[in-house]
Every structure is written in structure tokens, then in C-alpha cells.
Amino acid sequence: MIEMTISGRAKDLGGFTVRRLIPVAKRRLVGPFIFFDHMGPAEFAPGKGVDVRPHPHIGLATVTYLFDGEMDHRDTLGVHQTIKPGDVNWMTAGRGIVHSERTGPETRAAGHKLHGIQTWVALPTEIEDIEPSFHHHKVDELPVIEREGVWMRLILGTAYGETAPVKVFSPIFYLHAETKEGAIFKLTDEHEERAVYVVSGEIEIDGRLFGEGEMIILDDEASIAIRTVRDARLIMCGGGHLEGERHIFWNFVSSSKDRLEKAKADWRAAADAAFENTYFTLPPDENEHIPLPET
Template structure:
């Protein structure tokens, strides 16, 4: 039943830990998910916070989902949106967008906790150069699914007979699950590729125990039951595999290597020009940027 188990690689970003699950050498994507980061949990003292300076994306959609805290998003199509627990920020980069992610003034002044998941969804070839867009959905807009001892929120796509209102580009599912110790539920089986990520707690799958920070990638033919050993928070994700290969460099994803090279050139030349009359621009009220890595 189990194809692969991935343990998150923790990276300290100056008092703030990020645990990366995919991509890894043995598994580049799960369905269209090409990037999966577990942020925190972290506590920021008053005056401290997150400051992810403006940076570009192409060929993907970003999804931010928080369990605790808040984060401000600004982008080059004029969106300024605060995301809070249970909400969804879905940003389609398409042919190119620049955004920043920062702790808002009120949260920074008061001190706050931050805990969440950030994912990237690779776009089908026919949508890789789509117009950039941004959609925000509050927690109250997302379908809630309940089983005995199990509570689910459908973030993206279709699962268990429900459909999320978030506009997507290929078959996909993404669920936030809270399950009580002793509960058993069946993993949705209508999707080609599926994975379970254990945010906290402990679960049993196919007779094996898995705990915090582990992603279990499952055989696409298997009917999977999940037994909760200790109260658990899980993220379930997957969908249809995308035809063809996907290349990834820094924040760029594409089916074409030459498109990645073009994006690298465009970001560097835009920075050299001070983001004036260039391919990439900065969000309003922003003057910083993250340089192209070596």
C-alpha cells in the first residue's frame, strides 16, 4: 500500500523552522503538488515577525494554509490580503507574478504564533502561461466533512462527495483533517496519486505507525484505512499526475528548461533596471527584493 515515506528536512530560518517534504529525489510530485513546506510552529516576540521580501514565480499556483497566526500577502496585481487560520490564499503565477509575505503591523506589535503549510501546485502545460490571478476564500466558504471522530475541511478540489470553491486547473484534492484517538476512516480513493502528511499526533496505515513530520505516499491502487493512535492533525493531498516532466529552479516551475532560463534572465534584468519598465515589477509599497540565487 505504501510507495514511499518521506521525513521532513528541517531548515532554520533564523528562529523560524521550515520542514520541507517535496520535492525529493525519489518523488518530485504528488499529483500536481510539487512543493510542500511545513512552517513552524513558531512564537514571535513583540516587534518580531516574518519578512519574505518580494520574489517572483512562474508556472505554478501557491497555496498558503494556516493553523495559527496570520500573514500579509502583497503582489503585483494589486492584492493585499491577510490570511488567517482555515482560510485559503490561492495565487496563480502563470506567466509571472511577484509577491511578498510579511507579518502585519498589529500582529508584529503584539507578538504572535505562526504555524501552517505552504504548497505549490504545478500547472498543466496549457495553463503555464495563464494571466496571473489571486483568489482568497475564508474558512467558512470551504466544505466541512465529518465522520465519527474525524473532522475535515476540503481546501482544494474534490473528495468525499464535496467540492471546494477554489478554482483549480487539474484534478486535485487537499484536506485538513483533525481526528480523535481511536477513530478510523478511509482515505478518498477517486484520485490517481495520494499522500498523507502527519502534522501532529500518530496514525497507523497498513500496520505501520507514523508520527509528526512524516509524509506517506500511497500506492495508487490501494484502498487505504487510517487509524488514529494519538489525536492527530493530518493534511491529505494528491490528484492526477501531470503529463510530461516539470523543471524547478528556485521559485520557478515549468515544463520547459528554456522557460526557466528566461525567467531567471527576466528577474535579474528587472532588478538591474530597478524594476522600471521591466518584465517583473514590485508590489506597491515594497522596495526590497530577493536576489536571484547563484
């Protein structure tokens, strides 16, 4: 039933912990998911917060999903959107977009908690360079699925006969589950590739126990039963196998190494030209950026 497990190594970013689960050397994607970060939980004192300066993306869609706290998104389309727990921010980078993620001024002044998941979804090769776009869906727009001792919210795609309203580009599912001790439920089996990530608590799959920070990559063909050993919060995700190889450099994803090189050159040129009349431009009200890394 279990193909492999991945243990996210926590990295302290100055009082803010992030665990990266994928990509890893032995597993680059799960369905179309090519990046999975567990951020927090963290508590910020008044006056402190997150400041992810403007940076570019190509060839993917970013998805931000929060359990606690809030974050302000700004991008070159002129979108300024605050995301709150249970909402979905889906940003399609396509041919290229720049965005920032920051703690809003009121939340920063008051002090706050932050806890959530950030993922990237790789786009099918034929639409990697589509026009960028942004879609926001509030928590009450997303389907809720309930079983005995199990509550689930469908963030993206299809599962258990439900469909989330977020526009997607390939077969996908993305679920947030809260499960009570002793609860047993079957993982959706309509998708080719599947993974379960334990945000907190403890579960059992195929006679093996898994706890906080572990991602379980499941066999494509197996019918999977999940038993909750201790009250658990889970993220379950995956979808159809994405055809073709994907390459990653920094925030860029593409099936073409040449396309990555062009994106790198475009970001350097934009920075050198102070983002005036260039391929990449900064979001409104932003005047700084993250430089292109050397490696």
C-alpha cells in the same frame, strides 16, 4: 499500500522552523503538488515577525494555509490580503508574478504564533503561461466533512462528495483533518495519486506507525484505512497524474528548461533596471527584493 515515506528535515531559520517534504530526488510530485513546506509552529515576541521580501514565480499556483497566526500577502496585481487560520490564498503565477509575505504591523507589535503549510501546485503544460491571478476564500466558504472521531476541511478540489470553491486547473484534493484517538476512516480513493502528512500525533496505515513530520505516499490502487493511535492533525493531498516533466529553479517551475532561463534573465534585468518598465514589477508599497540565487 505504501509506495514510500518521506521524513521532513527541520531547518531553523532563526527561531522559525520549516520542514520541506517535496520535491525530493525520488518523488518530484504528488498529483499536481510540486512543493510542500511545513512551517512552524513558531512563536514571535512583540516586534518580531516574518519578512519574505518580494520574489517572482512562474508556471505554478501558490497555496498558503494556516493553523495559527496570520500573514499579509502583497503582489504585483495590487492585491493586499491578510490570510488567517483556515482561509485559502491561491495565487496563480502563470506567465509571471511577484509577491511578498510579511507579518502585519499590528500582529507584529503584539507578538504572535505562526503555524501552517505552504504548497505549490504545478500548472498543466497548456496553461503554464496564463495570466496571473489571485483568489482568496475565507474559512466559512470551505466544505467541512465529519465522520465519527474525524473532522475534515476541504481546502482544494474534490473529496468525499464535496467540492471546494477555489478555482483549480487539474484534478486535485487537499484536506486538513483533526482525528481523535481510536478513530478509523477511509482515505478518499477518487484520485490517482495520494499522500498523507502527519502534522502532529500518530497514525497507523497498513500496520505501520507514522508520527509527526512524516509524509506517506500511497499506492495508486490501494483502498486506504487510517487509524488514529494518538490524536492527530493531518494534511492529505494529491490528485491526477500531471503529464510531462517539470523543472524547478528557485521559485520557477516549468516544463521547459528554456523558459526557466528566460525567467532568470527577466528577474536579473528587472533588478538591474530597478523594476521600472520591466517584465517583473514589485508589489505596491514594496521597494526591496530577493536577488536571483546563483544555484
